[in-house]
Amino acid sequence: MRRVVVTGVGVVAPGGPTREDFWQRIVDGKPAIRRVTAFDPTAFRSQIAAEVDFEPSRYGLTPRVVRRTDRFVQLALAATGEAVADSGLAELPDENSGDRRGVSLGSAVGSSITLEDEYVVASDHGRDWLVDHRHAMPFLYQSLVPSSAATELAVRFGARAAATVVSTGCTSGIDAIGHALRLIQDDEADVMIAGAADAPITPITVACFDAIRATTPRNADPERASRPFDADRQGFVLGEGAAVLVVEELGHALARGAEIYCEIGGYAARANGFHMTGLRPDGIELGDAIVDALDQARLNPDQISCISAHGSGTKQNDRHETAAYKRSLGDHAHRVPISSIKSVVGHSLGAIGSIEMAACALAIQRGVVPPTANLETPDPECDLDYTPQVAREVRVDHALSAGSGFGGFQSAMVFSRVEEVAAA
Structure with a gap:
């Protein structure tokens, strides 16, 4: 490959x-x-x-x-x-x-x-x-x-x-x-x-x-x-x-001696076949996409260093996404820092997935997880570590990004630090 x-x-x-x-x-x-x-x-x-x-x-x-x-x-x-x-x-x-x-x-x-x-x-x-x-x-x-x-x-x-x-x-x-x-x-x-x-x-x-x-x-x-x-x-x-x-x-x-930000370790997409704008609360399709992307990258869930969330700021999506992380990552879902940059740059529809992947590449290069701005009173149903308000310095070896779209589209991608993948 x-x-x-x-x-x-x-x-x-x-x-x-x-x-x-x-x-x-x-x-x-x-x-x-x-x-x-x-x-x-x-x-x-x-x-x-x-x-x-x-x-x-x-x-x-x-x-x-x-x-x-x-x-x-x-x-x-x-x-x-x-x-x-x-x-x-x-x-x-x-x-x-x-x-x-x-x-x-x-x-x-x-x-x-x-x-x-x-x-x-x-x-x-x-x-x-x-x-x-x-x-x-x-x-x-x-x-x-x-x-x-x-x-x-x-x-x-x-x-x-x-x-x-x-x-x-x-x-x-x-x-x-x-x-x-x-x-x-x-x-x-x-x-x-x-x-x-x-x-x-x-x-x-x-x-x-x-x-x-x-x-x-x-x-x-x-x-x-x-x-x-x-x-x-x-x-x-x-x-x-x-x-x-x-x-x-x-x-x-x-x-050609290029500087390398990271490797694309895995990518998977699913469709929920459910509703044009609605989402299943159990997050099963997004969870399946995450598991598939991790398998392609040959990673266990506990190796993910951070997650760039879809995090749109709607109750339906945020709860669906939280369920997907719990389903796909198990106990590690409660330990990994997760953040939504939509709190800062809004939701640019089709563009935001690539903007979030750019953030993942930079996080791996620079060892910082951006915060979720304006997260002051967490929704009790969103009980994971969503990195409220303040960035964290974290060595990022493997970054996961997840996306959800009208029409039932669910996608996930994993970026990995190259030397870590080469040593695996």
Whole structure:
């Protein structure tokens, strides 16, 4: 089996435009949540979000690129640029270099900003049922087709192996990295640009989550509104962002002297076949995914050093997830530090899984477990160690990340310190 490692990390997230800004923000447990500025949110139940202060020109994105691409693609391009630079790879490989590079990008809602904006224009704010296509932008088709995002990355970074978009709701980020893992294991590529991006802070997305009361109405206190596992939580906070990892075959990385963050030890996904938005309280499917990922990594439950939780801040998810950890990890579930960075950067739908995996890679490299911000009064039904408010210095040999998404998607991934795996 070809081994796969992480050699580059790029993050564009709320509270900072770079990987280091992101890391400092989550370690400090300082939420980057505020009243929505992308549009007037007055009419909505939930009026807050975790927004990215994003300036495309900072990342070398020209006005032409900005004109033809949705914000989520721009975020992906920016994060990929940082990840590729961090990895030490040439930004554009020579045709004879043998660099078999591919793309696996996740997104839950794709070009939702562009599609909504253009519908508003073409329909004259919804007045006209029969719209005139001549009023829409010339690049509308590229926004309609999610695969255009992978194409943009492939062209920009010289990826000639598979270029794929993975859309599995809120587990898209983990699943995109998992897809990249499988392609390298199957010898279809040596290097993969893998991660996810989403920019869902639009009126229609906010209205949809308002309708099912999934997002918090705690508008008067934005920084304390995202409260995973807390008894006083009222729902999740919508976010946006992107994280991209450069993942490559171990021998390829060693041959070029790359710095290695960690190894992808295992990945598994399940579907609950139960309900579009509902979760079984016993957490059986997520628990099964965790057990499968651990088996692939050849790890016992008590070898997990920390967990990056899905931790959305809804009662249904937090209790479901707690049950899944108890089911899959046994007694060790009560000893391992678990944290939710959604308390700081919000829930960016498909992007958050890759952002959380970036946090796992950095935790292994730096020996710190970020806290769950705003966890003041734990829910008695969430009785595990959810690392309240303060980061911990912990040697992280094996990090687990779990994700849960509308549609019944349940995914888990294990990252491991390379020398520990090699010695096993």
